[in-house]
Amino acid sequence: GENVEQHPSTLSVQEGDSAVIKCTYSDSASNYFPWYKQELGKRPQLIIDIRSNVGEKKDQRIAVTLNKTAKHFSLHITETQPEDSAVYFCAASTWSGGGADGLTFGKGTHLIIQP
Amino acid sequence: EAQVTQNPRYLITVTGKKLTVTCSQNMNHEYMSWYRQDPGLGLRQIYYSMNVEVTDKGDVPEGYKVSRKEKRNFPLILESPSPNQTSLYFCASSFGTGPIGNQPQHFGDGTRLSIL
Numbered sequence: 050g051e052n053v054e055q056h057p058s059t060l061s062v063q064e065g066d067s068a069v070i071k072c073t074y075s076d077s078a079s080n081y082f083p084w085y086k087q088e089l090g091k092r093p094q095l096i097i098d099i100r101s102n103v104g105e106k107k108d109q110r111i112a113v114t115l116n117k118t119a120k121h122f123s124l125h126i127t128e129t130q131p132e133d134s135a136v137y138f139c140a141a142s143t144w145s146g147g148g149a150d151g152l153t154f155g156k157g158t159h160l161i162i163q164p
Numbered sequence: 165e166a167q168v169t170q171n172p173r174y175l176i177t178v179t180g181k182k183l184t185v186t187c188s189q190n191m192n193h194e195y196m197s198w199y200r201q202d203p204g205l206g207l208r209q210i211y212y213s214m215n216v217e218v219t220d221k222g223d224v225p226e227g228y229k230v231s232r233k234e235k236r237n238f239p240l241i242l243e244s245p246s247p248n249q250t251s252l253y254f255c256a257s258s259f260g261t262g263p264i265g266n267q268p269q270h271f272g273d274g275t276r277l278s279i280l
Contacts, residue, residue: 152207156205
């Protein structure tokens with residue numbers, strides 16, 4: 050099955066700086082890569098996703114890049130703000146035509162924004 | 165309001181006492197899934213369902229059962245709970261797949277189970 054590795058496990062950045070979280074996956078058939086943000090005591094919420102036919106996607110201060118050859122994808126947050134402090138999870142999934150396989154998540158990155 | 169609703173939100177129970185965590189979605193989603201979240205391990209999929217009467221095992225299905233008799237409901241059943249099933253559980257749903265592949269999953273607010 051799929052295996053997703055996520056790094057770093059904790060990331061501390063100064064407010065206003067950029068943050069980058071990286072994930073690698075093992076199954077070359079994976080074609081859908083969402084990123085979730087989870088604030089303390091709350092549910093994971095989708096912040097951005099990318100499909101394997103796209104190399105990069107942006108949404109305001111958030112961007113995701115995908116390198117299919119190397120089987121890794123990254124989350125980039127620019128101009129970080131205190132409300133960006135949370136745990137971020139990457140995930141990978143395969144759509145085989147007959148239906149979706151489940152999401153396999155990375156273990157999460159605790160992003161801390163220092164004032 | 166579009167949402168995934170789980171009940172109960174919190175439960176403390178004892179080993180061996182059967183319990184059911186309900187999950188209901190009002191978005192007419194085909195795909196539903198259960199995850200457990202444990203510190204340092206992230207979210208791990210227990211079971212998923214691509215449509216009514218269709219269920220499949222995820223990565224950690226042992227000790228759990230599910231059913232999908234109706235499109236909107238996907239209960240998680242612990243027939244004989246054990247302490248190692250103490251965890252935070254999330255139900256999620258999505259439109260499943262389509263011409264452009266997988267669709268984003270929407271999560272419920274979670275159920276915190278403690279098995280003594």
